[in-house]
Amino acid sequence: MLGALAGRLGAAMATAVLSTAAVFLLIRAVPGDVVGEMLGQSAGDRAAEGALRAFFGLDRPLWQQYIGWAGDVLRGDLGESWRQGMPVAGIVGEAFLVTLQIGLVTLVVSLLVGVPLGIVAGVRRGRWPDLVVEAFSLVALSAPVFWTGMVLLIATSTWLGWSPPLIYARPGENLSDNLESIALPVLALGLLQAAAYAQFARQQTAIVMRQDFIRAAIARGLPARVVYGRHLLRNVAIPLVTFAGVILVQILGGVVVVETLFAIPGLGRTLLAAIQARDYPVLQGALLVAVLIALLVNLLVDLLYATIDPRVRGA
Amino acid sequence: MWTPSICRRAALLGTTGLLATHGMPLAQGAALDIYGPADPQARRGGTLTVAIANEPPNLDPFHQAGDARTAVTVLMYQGLMYEHPSGEARPLLAESMQISPDGLTYTFRLRRNVTFHTGQAMTSADVKYSYDYIRDAGNGSPGAADFGTIADITTLDDHTVVIRLSRPNASLPMTLTNRFGSVVPRDTFAAANARARLSQQSVGTGPFRLAEFRPQSHIRMARFPEYWEAGQPHLDAILFSVQPNAASLVQALRNRRADIAQLPRPQDAEQLRDVPGLNIGTAPSLRQNSLDLDGNFAQLRDVRVRQAIALAIDKQAVMQASIGGHGTVLGTTVAAMQDSWGAPLNELATQRPNLDRARALLAEAGHAGGFALDLVSIIGFEWMDPAAVTIAQQLQRVGIRLNIQRVELGVWLNAFRTRNMRFTFNDWGTQPDPHILYYRHFRSPPQGADFRNWANADADRLLDQGMETSDPAARKRIYLDLQKLMSETVPTIMLFSPNLVTVTQSRVRNYAQHPTGWWFGLARAWIAA
Numbered sequence: 001m002l003g004a005l006a007g008r009l010g011a012a013m014a015t016a017v018l019s020t021a022a023v024f025l026l027i028r029a030v031p032g033d034v035v036g037e038m039l040g041q042s043a044g045d046r047a048a049e050g051a052l053r054a055f056f057g058l059d060r061p062l063w064q065q066y067i068g069w070a071g072d073v074l075r076g077d078l079g080e081s082w083r084q085g086m087p088v089a090g091i092v093g094e095a096f097l098v099t100l101q102i103g104l105v106t107l108v109v110s111l112l113v114g115v116p117l118g119i120v121a122g123v124r125r126g127r128w129p130d131l132v133v134e135a136f137s138l139v140a141l142s143a144p145v146f147w148t149g150m151v152l153l154i155a156t157s158t159w160l161g162w163s164p165p166l167i168y169a170r171p172g173e174n175l176s177d178n179l180e181s182i183a184l185p186v187l188a189l190g191l192l193q194a195a196a197y198a199q200f201a202r203q204q205t206a207i208v209m210r211q212d213f214i215r216a217a218i219a220r221g222l223p224a225r226v227v228y229g230r231h232l233l234r235n236v237a238i239p240l241v242t243f244a245g246v247i248l249v250q251i252l253g254g255v256v257v258v259e260t261l262f263a264i265p266g267l268g269r270t271l272l273a274a275i276q277a278r279d280y281p282v283l284q285g286a287l288l289v290a291v292l293i294a295l296l297v298n299l300l301v302d303l304l305y306a307t308i309d310p311r312v313r314g315a
Numbered sequence: 316m317w318t319p320s321i322c323r324r325a326a327l328l329g330t331t332g333l334l335a336t337h338g339m340p341l342a343q344g345a346a347l348d349i350y351g352p353a354d355p356q357a358r359r360g361g362t363l364t365v366a367i368a369n370e371p372p373n374l375d376p377f378h379q380a381g382d383a384r385t386a387v388t389v390l391m392y393q394g395l396m397y398e399h400p401s402g403e404a405r406p407l408l409a410e411s412m413q414i415s416p417d418g419l420t421y422t423f424r425l426r427r428n429v430t431f432h433t434g435q436a437m438t439s440a441d442v443k444y445s446y447d448y449i450r451d452a453g454n455g456s457p458g459a460a461d462f463g464t465i466a467d468i469t470t471l472d473d474h475t476v477v478i479r480l481s482r483p484n485a486s487l488p489m490t491l492t493n494r495f496g497s498v499v500p501r502d503t504f505a506a507a508n509a510r511a512r513l514s515q516q517s518v519g520t521g522p523f524r525l526a527e528f529r530p531q532s533h534i535r536m537a538r539f540p541e542y543w544e545a546g547q548p549h550l551d552a553i554l555f556s557v558q559p560n561a562a563s564l565v566q567a568l569r570n571r572r573a574d575i576a577q578l579p580r581p582q583d584a585e586q587l588r589d590v591p592g593l594n595i596g597t598a599p600s601l602r603q604n605s606l607d608l609d610g611n612f613a614q615l616r617d618v619r620v621r622q623a624i625a626l627a628i629d630k631q632a633v634m635q636a637s638i639g640g641h642g643t644v645l646g647t648t649v650a651a652m653q654d655s656w657g658a659p660l661n662e663l664a665t666q667r668p669n670l671d672r673a674r675a676l677l678a679e680a681g682h683a684g685g686f687a688l689d690l691v692s693i694i695g696f697e698w699m700d701p702a703a704v705t706i707a708q709q710l711q712r713v714g715i716r717l718n719i720q721r722v723e724l725g726v727w728l729n730a731f732r733t734r735n736m737r738f739t740f741n742d743w744g745t746q747p748d749p750h751i752l753y754y755r756h757f758r759s760p761p762q763g764a765d766f767r768n769w770a771n772a773d774a775d776r777l778l779d780q781g782m783e784t785s786d787p788a789a790r791k792r793i794y795l796d797l798q799k800l801m802s803e804t805v806p807t808i809m810l811f812s813p814n815l816v817t818v819t820q821s822r823v824r825n826y827a828q829h830p831t832g833w834w835f836g837l838a839r840a841w842i843a844a
Binding site: 030031032033036037038039040041042047048049051052055067078081083084085087095099153157161162163165166167168260261262263265269270273276277278 | 366370373379382453454457460510532533557559563564573705708723729731755764
């Protein structure tokens with residue numbers, strides 16, 4: 001168990017190093033840099049341009065820039081934003097909390113909606129509850145998040161005369177404003193993920209329902225509460241937990257679109273703004289955090305898996 | 316809504332006329348004729364919410380050229396002069412300006428009761444520090460080139476600054492306005508983290524100071540209680556909310572979440588026309604949506620090809636396709652400068668479509684069978700897509716087949732900076748002065764950057780003369796000649812200026828639009844109960 005964990009950690013570290021190096025090189029391969037963005041059409045003065053490039057260290061060779069950045073990261077310093085001059089750790093940390101809240105609330109919503117739907121559909125396979133759930137999943141899974149989001153925005157605004165607050169409030173600042181801010185993003189993402197969850201739960205339920213022990217339980221005349229509550233749920237739970245990890249990583253990917261659409265200052269929007277402005281330190285810091293989160297979630301899922309399913313423990 | 320009226324007399328007096336001889340004494344405490352008209356009924360108080368679609372990357376008035384930055388920093392930072400919509404530079408932190416007869420020495424008397432947001436009183440040493448800082452190219456300001464004619468700056472006493480030039484520059488007063496002419500306390504940039512601090516704290520003299528800047532979310536400004544104009548401003552606070560796109564601005568206005576917004580797509584006004592409680596203000600702007608023709612690129616090297624392209628384009632149709640009727644078709648200057656500095660369109664060459672002449676020119680140039688050409692369009696500039704399709708159809712009629720290439724802004728800026736523009740759309744603005752509009756873009760290096768590789772010696776001569784001539788009538792004649800030259804040799808085709816459209820809720824009073832599109836008017840606006 002410990003050996004396996006160490007192996008996983010090692011692989012995770014290697015992934016982190018490789019992906020940050022790739023990001024570092026890729027973003028620099030894109031034409032344009034922060035100096036161009038700052039100068040805009042006031043460019044033309046070579047001396048001023050050179051001075052700015054030196055200020056950001058862009059005049060140094062690539063490998064020196066990467067080693068400098070990686071060294072700072074290892075010392076726990078993500079550097080400063082090239083746009084606002086604020087520490088990257090603060091910018092990324094704040095943005096991450098915003099995204100995390102949306103991610104977790106969406107996960108809970110999609111679990112609460114998707115799992116019961118999926119189980120009911122799985123148990124009543126081929127009958128009307130199954131068909132309804134299937135229809136819902138098909139529609140929700142086919143619609144891209146930006147489209148769902150836009151439709152929600154237009155629908156609430158034209159029919160209810162309501163739109164989200166202009167400015168995102170943190171939960172600690174103003175909870176009701178915060179909930180208003182995240183309502184539509186959570187709904188847009190949640191519909192999609194609930195559908196994904198329903199599909200998965202339905203399929204898993206169907207598999208377990210065909211197993212001998214369920215048939216035996218039913219044959220023995222056990223009450224439905226026990227058959228479904230104990231035998232079915234316990235066995236369906238394991239893949240569902242694994243799937244939560246997949247879903248959470250998917251949600252974190254989907255927030256880039258949703259945050260931009262709904263003006264939420266989370267990790268996705270920060271990332272996009274950093275790419276547009278060629279703000280390399282923020283971009284690298286934000287992606288490092290994103291990569292670490294994805295790795296951490298996967299690691300946690302593996303551990304949880306072992307806790308729920310005793311068969312995995314020795315492996 | 317107040318629309319800037321361009322007074323021909325004032326404009327012809329140019330940037331120097333009245334001020335040079337008389338100065339402009341003003342009663343202490345009276346609201347100046349800046350930022351918009353004073354409103355005797357104005358009441359104090361309230362927070363105004365502004366929805367904006369372009370977030371400023373930062374709030375540093377020295378190192379950031381972007382219009383999004385200037386639009387908001389004009390409320391926190393002030394220059395010695397103010398770019399009055401009439402086209403004149405008027406005293407702001409200066410009280411008066413004297414120019415020596417040879418046009419080389421400018422003497423500024425400073426206002427005495429000006430306090431920085433840091434609490435210090437402003438003196439001539441701060442002015443000297445600020446302008447010495449920006450003109451030193453080693454400090455990396457995009458504004459450095461504009462200050463290039465300054466030879467030295469001295470202080471006669473605490474309230475007198477003398478700027479000596481190496482050659483006359485009639486647009487110096489306009490250079491000292493609010494884009495790059497901000498005055499900050501001396502040694503502001505001496506601290507290691509100075510640039511970062513400007514995102515957390517403002518150090519200017521303006522009517523509002525920075526309260527909070529949260530990137531990707533909002534900027535909050537608070538009334539500066541020690542502001543030098545007594546009784547100004549009226550608003551307690553301004554909240555700039557950053558929205559993702561033009562459609563969200565429209566929604567924010569419709570749902571009353573925003574008090575005011577400037578529409579990035581002027582044609583969106585049509586969606587709001589019937590919404591009760593909204594006022595729609597329209598004004599001509601200093602921006603231009605144009606086509607640039609790189610004199611070093613492919614067939615465009617031949618002036619006849621450039622003329623043929625100009626003659627094949629119907630600007631009115633392009634504007635209709637791009638923004639409906641919400642703009643002004645241009646000749647060779649921007650809409651808000653047409654009355655003061657522009658050549659009448661009927662006196663310019665290549666302004667009206669003439670397909671026969673265009674085909675003849677192409678045949679002369681050896682392209683009787685037509686040719687294929689790439690047109691560069693920038694992703695994110697919505698007007699360019701319909702314009703590109705329209706222009707492709709128009710050029711097809713004379714045998715030029717356009718391939719439309721869409722590139723990212725960063726890529727485009729790179730090509731622009733390295734003078735590799737090819738055949739491209741452009742979207743840019745100016746301050747209301749012809750030297751600032753034309754010089755850097757069209758003067759050959761090293762004095763200018765000649766981004767379009769025009770390499771026109773006559774233009775260089777006119778641009779230098781225009782810079783050095785302070786007599787307004789003579790100056791205007793020079794820029795008319797320059798514009799004729801532009802229309803004949805076509806380094807650029809200015810298509811149209813989109814209107815500035817600002818929409819306000821009815822409780823917002825006395826907001827005046829400025830032709831730059833910057834938020835100056837909020838310094839005079841107030842909220843009705």
